[in-house]
Amino acid sequence: MRYAETGFNLEIDLTRGNIERVETDPRDTELYLGGLGTNAKILWDRVPPEVEPFSPDNLLIFSAGLLCGTPATGCNRTIVSTISPQTELMAFSMMGGFWAPELKYAGYDKVVLRGKSPNLIYLWINNDKVEIRDASHLQGKGAIETAELIQDELNEPKAQVAAIGLAGENRVYFASIEQGRSSASRLGVGAVMGDKGIKAIAVRGTKDINVAQPAEFMELCNEVLEYIKFRNENPIPGVMTILQGLGSPQEMATHDEKWHTENFMWGNSRVRRRDFWNEEIAKEWKETMESMQTRLISCYNCPMKCGATITPTGQPTYMMKCFSKLTYTMAAMSDLEFGFKIAGLAQEYGVDGYSTPQVMAFALELYENGILTDDDFPGMPSDNEGRFYWLLDRIVRREGIGDVLANGTYWAAKEIGKGAKEYAHNTIKKHEQLPLKLSMLNPVYFLMYSTGEKINITQIEGQFPQAPYPKREHREAFVKDWFQVPDEKFKQYFLDWEPRGENSNPYYPTVQMSCDIVDWQERMHYIDDALGMCSGLSSFPLKPPYHMHNYPKFISAGAGIEMDEDKLTQAAKRYRTLVRAINIRRGMRRADEKPPEDHWKKRFPELEKELLDTYYKFKGWNNDGIPAKESLHELGLDYVAEDFVQRGILTDSEDAPSKETSAETEKK
Amino acid sequence: MGEKKKKIIKTIKVDVDLCNGCRACEVICSAFHAEPKYSSNNPARSRIRVIRDPLKDVYVPVYAGEYTASECMGRDKYTIDGKEYDECAFCRASCPSRDLFKEPDSGLPLKCDMCESDPDLEEPLCVQWCITDALTYEEREEEVEEELEQEEMEIGLEALADKFGLDKIMDTVARMSVKD
Numbered sequence: 001m002r003y004a005e006t007g008f009n010l011e012i013d014l015t016r017g018n019i020e021r022v023e024t025d026p027r028d029t030e031l032y033l034g035g036l037g038t039n040a041k042i043l044w045d046r047v048p049p050e051v052e053p054f055s056p057d058n059l060l061i062f063s064a065g066l067l068c069g070t071p072a073t074g075c076n077r078t079i080v081s082t083i084s085p086q087t088e089l090m091a092f093s094m095m096g097g098f099w100a101p102e103l104k105y106a107g108y109d110k111v112v113l114r115g116k117s118p119n120l121i122y123l124w125i126n127n128d129k130v131e132i133r134d135a136s137h138l139q140g141k142g143a144i145e146t147a148e149l150i151q152d153e154l155n156e157p158k159a160q161v162a163a164i165g166l167a168g169e170n171r172v173y174f175a176s177i178e179q180g181r182s183s184a185s186r187l188g189v190g191a192v193m194g195d196k197g198i199k200a201i202a203v204r205g206t207k208d209i210n211v212a213q214p215a216e217f218m219e220l221c222n223e224v225l226e227y228i229k230f231r232n233e234n235p236i237p238g239v240m241t242i243l244q245g246l247g248s249p250q251e252m253a254t255h256d257e258k259w260h261t262e263n264f265m266w267g268n269s270r271v272r273r274r275d276f277w278n279e280e281i282a283k284e285w286k287e288t289m290e291s292m293q294t295r296l297i298s299c300y301n302c303p304m305k306c307g308a309t310i311t312p313t314g315q316p317t318y319m320m321k322c323f324s325k326l327t328y329t330m331a332a333m334s335d336l337e338f339g340f341k342i343a344g345l346a347q348e349y350g351v352d353g354y355s356t357p358q359v360m361a362f363a364l365e366l367y368e369n370g371i372l373t374d375d376d377f378p379g380m381p382s383d384n385e386g387r388f389y390w391l392l393d394r395i396v397r398r399e400g401i402g403d404v405l406a407n408g409t410y411w412a413a414k415e416i417g418k419g420a421k422e423y424a425h426n427t428i429k430k431h432e433q434l435p436l437k438l439s440m441l442n443p444v445y446f447l448m449y450s451t452g453e454k455i456n457i458t459q460i461e462g463q464f465p466q467a468p469y470p471k472r473e474h475r476e477a478f479v480k481d482w483f484q485v486p487d488e489k490f491k492q493y494f495l496d497w498e499p500r501g502e503n504s505n506p507y508y509p510t511v512q513m514s515c516d517i518v519d520w521q522e523r524m525h526y527i528d529d530a531l532g533m534c535s536g537l538s539s540f541p542l543k544p545p546y547h548m549h550n551y552p553k554f555i556s557a558g559a560g561i562e563m564d565e566d567k568l569t570q571a572a573k574r575y576r577t578l579v580r581a582i583n584i585r586r587g588m589r590r591a592d593e594k595p596p597e598d599h600w601k602k603r604f605p606e607l608e609k610e611l612l613d614t615y616y617k618f619k620g621w622n623n624d625g626i627p628a629k630e631s632l633h634e635l636g637l638d639y640v641a642e643d644f645v646q647r648g649i650l651t652d653s654e655d656a657p658s659k660e661t662s663a664e665t666e667k668k
Numbered sequence: 669m670g671e672k673k674k675k676i677i678k679t680i681k682v683d684v685d686l687c688n689g690c691r692a693c694e695v696i697c698s699a700f701h702a703e704p705k706y707s708s709n710n711p712a713r714s715r716i717r718v719i720r721d722p723l724k725d726v727y728v729p730v731y732a733g734e735y736t737a738s739e740c741m742g743r744d745k746y747t748i749d750g751k752e753y754d755e756c757a758f759c760r761a762s763c764p765s766r767d768l769f770k771e772p773d774s775g776l777p778l779k780c781d782m783c784e785s786d787p788d789l790e791e792p793l794c795v796q797w798c799i800t801d802a803l804t805y806e807e808r809e810e811e812v813e814e815e816l817e818q819e820e821m822e823i824g825l826e827a828l829a830d831k832f833g834l835d836k837i838m839d840t841v842a843r844m845s846v847k848d
């Protein structure tokens with residue numbers, strides 16, 4: 001018997017309309033765990049680097065995590081993997097909600113989609129019965145609307161539906177996949193779904209999910225619940241509101257707008273408004289929040305209720321989570337009411353709440369600077385908010401300038417030319433980032449921004465405080481019950497970290513410490529993504545209930561795979577390296593690994609070079625960021641090494657790249 | 669008339685305003701009733717189900733009550749505070765009109781047993797796992813008139829006797845036992 005996982009994937013060929021239920025190899029689970037890990041293995045094996053994102057040969061994988069559907073609190077993530085149209089690298093976007101556990105109960109771990117359907121369809125997975133159904137009547141419908149229509153026509157209110165909106169159908173590069181209160185938004189996974197002609201996937205399952213050691217597993221679950229209660233009652237002092245507690249994070253329950261509006265950038269990630277906040281705004285925004293928000297809501301099997309139902313005046317109800325409450329507001333230099341209103345519309349269209357506002361602010365900046373002109377914006381209203389609505393509509397329909405903007409700031413700037421590149425200033429690996437511009441370089445963040453392959457800072461940071469506490473006594477108090485650290489040395493790193501003086505940014509944490517810290521942070525995210533755990537209970541917050549010490553036990557008792565901390569570390573390293581290998585094979589190199597030029601005002605080129613050199617070595621990658629043969633061998637990834645040699649990415653004799661790569665820009 | 673007797677009334681209080689729709693109650697109920705205990709889980713087997721329609725702000729955790737062989741003559745449909753609830757939304761019956769509270773494969777009825785176990789649990793598990801307190805547990809003692817509890821079959825037979833007369837029933841039973 002297979003535990004925690006079902007042991008079956010659904011393989012669907014959309015071109016031929018063929019559906020197969022395929023048993024998976026339990027050895028792969030042991031090596032790559034599940035979720036992101038096994039997704040990476042499939043993409044490596046089956047999608048060669050020549051395959052374009054919109055090729056029928058590109059795969060779109062919806063995967064439940066290894067422990068989804070077990071009673072482990074908060075384990076509900078769907079990991080969507082494909083090749084991104086925007087970065088042309090591997091995309092792995094996650095969504096919470098209810099979809100992944102339902103897939104497990106239907107008897108599958110993954111849905112692997114290949115080919116392209118000639119007409120718009122949706123999939124109906126109802127336990128053993130899987131159908132490809134016509135969706136022509138759903139064309140152009142909103143993502144949330146689509147879910148409701150499908151539940152109605154199937155007469156299955158309990159079906160969980162993941163759907164795209166107009167943006168996905170029109171292959172907007174930052175189109176999302178929406179699923180009730182959650183969405184897989186980053187890197188254009190919705191565009192690939194639209195390209196394949198899939199409007200939605202509806203799932204209903206009524207089968208059992210087994211665990212290997214029931215008593216042990218329940219005890220672990222109960223410990224986690226107890227600790228969540230403890231953390232809810234004991235917020236962490238000395239950090240901003242959303243970092244005090246657990247969750248992904250608690251943007252709906254808390255009024256932290258002061259912090260974000262004064263510290264994040266407005267417009268096209270340009271203006272910092274340090275004294276934006278005042279009592280009047282506080283009162284007004286609080287009223288907006290309270291009048292539009294109906295209820296705080298959770299994902300499957302989780303008490304944290306990080307989302308909320310929002311009903312803007314005169315608009316249908318939708319569900320919101322995280323930071324999208326402020327992204328539109330700040331990009332349009334507007335207020336919270338506008339943010340809530342346009343976000344509802346954007347969700348029906350199915351677009352990413354991070355990239356979309358920035359793309360629009362970027363377009364307006366080009367307009368203000370004469371690079372785009374009135375001819376590009378026929379009929380655009382004159383007020384800022386009106387312009388945002390107008391632009392959103394053009395983008396999701398790919399009309400006029402919207403067709404160019406729908407490819408994101410990087411590609412749009414390229415197409416527009418005339419110096420537009422300078423305005424697409426906030427991307428990493430061609431992907432829009434959070435609007436943050438800071439003063440002093442932070443070595444840990446430098447490494448995370450540079451090397452993170454999820455290409456979103458929130459998907460690599462966490463666990464280690466973002467800034468030092470001013471007083472040593474506070475730091476001592478913080479480390480006292482910090483049992484989550486994988487190694488005691490992290491406590492010392494934090495204790496000695498000062499806001500000013502010798503032990504402060506950018507030279508402290510030291511290069512070596514920074515490598516350790518980033519490696520730990522990243523590892524936890526990768527483990528979450530394989531198990532299907534919400535990062536809001538694990539890798540993201542300070543002092544989370546899931547950590548390096550209880551995860552191996554969860555895997556042993558849940559999936560029946562013998563596991564300890566070393567073996568888990570090694571497994572995470574294995575598929576993390578495989579993700580990099582996929583991207584390396586697609587051309588990613590050191591030169592692509594850098595934060596936006598203007599992310600910090602104070603930069604330190606020599607230190608930055610040393611950081612990257614050391615971190616690459618630490619990870620077992622050569623100086624160009626390519627996993628070296630020896631480390632591939634250690635991880636049991638000899639097949640990657642062989643492929644690299646065959647393609648001339650590595651040479652037979654040594655680990656140095658055999659040819660000069662265009663990417664190398666470090667000035668010696 | 670019987671004597672006064674003490675009885676423990678077990679109540680699970682449901683505050684729908686505190687429900688966030690997470691369905692943890694379903695997960696743990698089905699895990700607890702798995703054979704062996706906790707070896708699997710499957711919300712479709714749970715004895716509590718959350719009727720959930722977030723866009724309408726409808727959240728109703730419902731407990732599985734008695735099995736009924738035939739559905740009601742009519743349906744009920746409630747509107748509370750302007751929110752329209754599904755037909756029979758608050759009903760606890762395992763009823764032929766819907767798939768709620770039935771084992772998914774056998775169709776056998778499910779019924780909440782308040783997590784009966786030996787030794788007794790401090791609180792039913794769905795309550796323990798609902799840490800947002802939408803579900804809370806209360807026990808109180810009540811004095812009740814002791815009545816001879818009728819057995820289920822007796823209730824059924826009595827109903828038949830009312831209808832056909834005792835003689836006819838005896839005849840029928842005799843005939844049936846010969847056939848077998």
Ligand code: SF4
Nearest residue numbers: 248299302306534536
């Ligand atoms: S912590 Fe929040 S986002 Fe994460 S699973 Fe729970 S409710 Fe969902």
Ligand code: SF4
Nearest residue numbers: 687688690691693798
């Ligand atoms: S566990 Fe509580 S909050 Fe969650 S669905 Fe059940 S009743 Fe609602």
Ligand code: SF4
Nearest residue numbers: 697780782783792794
């Ligand atoms: S009281 Fe026990 S049996 Fe009844 S619904 Fe709750 S968990 Fe299930």
